[in-house]
Amino acid sequence: MAADDRLREYRGKRDFGRTMEPSGQRAPGDEAPRFVVQIHDARRTHFDFRLQVGDVLKSWSVPKGPSDDPHDKRLAVPTEDHPLEYEHFEGVIPKGEYGGGTVIVWDRGTYEPLSHDRRGRPVGFAESLEHGHATFRLYGEKLRGEYALTRFRDGRDGEEEAWLLVRKGTGRTDAHGTPDPHRARSVRTGRTLAQVAAEGGEE
Known part of the structure; x- marks a missing residue:
């Protein structure tokens, strides 16, 4: 499926004449796949966890945020695919727009797919997600190490x-779990949610 088809839901929910969010034009390069974790202070403050799979960012809303403590099992609810450019998005989504609120880039980096079948042969990452279980190693500025996403519903x-x-x-x-989202700072600009909101998203 082409990126334009995968991004149909994303684009259908947004008025790009009002929101600063990217509409999605970038094609994937040859480098390692990217990941980003954004804090989104919308109707409810939550973390958005996104993994590059081909030409889009597969996305999950993680209410409590990802943790580096293996004892923490964090709920992750799938949302629509996002364009690759969303990795850099930080700003204020206008009130009345889908997801209206403030967004900061809490962490970002690359990841290494680690999924294998029962015989130990590597499985494509998109395929492992389709089957409901994917393992991967994050190389972020804050999150580093092996993680797993497992579908239970x-x-x-x-x-x-x-x-x-x-x-x-x-x-x-x-291991320290996840910090208070309202005190956390962006790895991109060093700003807090409050600072981005006060500045209207301008860097």
Whole structure:
């Protein structure tokens, strides 16, 4: 499926004459796939976890944010695919627009797909997500190490599709979970949500 088809839902929810969000034009390069974690202070403050899969960012809303503590199992609810340019988006989505509120880039970097089948052969990342379980290693400025996304509710029978995002491992003495989103700073500009909101999203 082409990026234009994958981004139809994303574009249909937004008025690009009002929002600063990217409409999506960038094609994927040959470099390692990217990931980004954004804090989104909308109707409810949450974290958005996005992994580049081909020409889009597959996206999940993570209410409590990703954790580096293997004991934390974090709910992750799928949202629409986002364009690759969204990795850099930081600003204020106007009130009345879908997702209206302030966004900062909490973490970003590259990731390494690690999924294998039962015989130990590598499985394409898109395929592993389709099957409901994907493992990967993050190389971010804040998040580093092996993680897994596992679907535990498939969205049938009127239920909302839901996944768990978990840090793999046996435990770490320096694990600290996720910080207070209202005190957290952007890895892109060093600003807090309040500072971005006060400045109207301007850098």
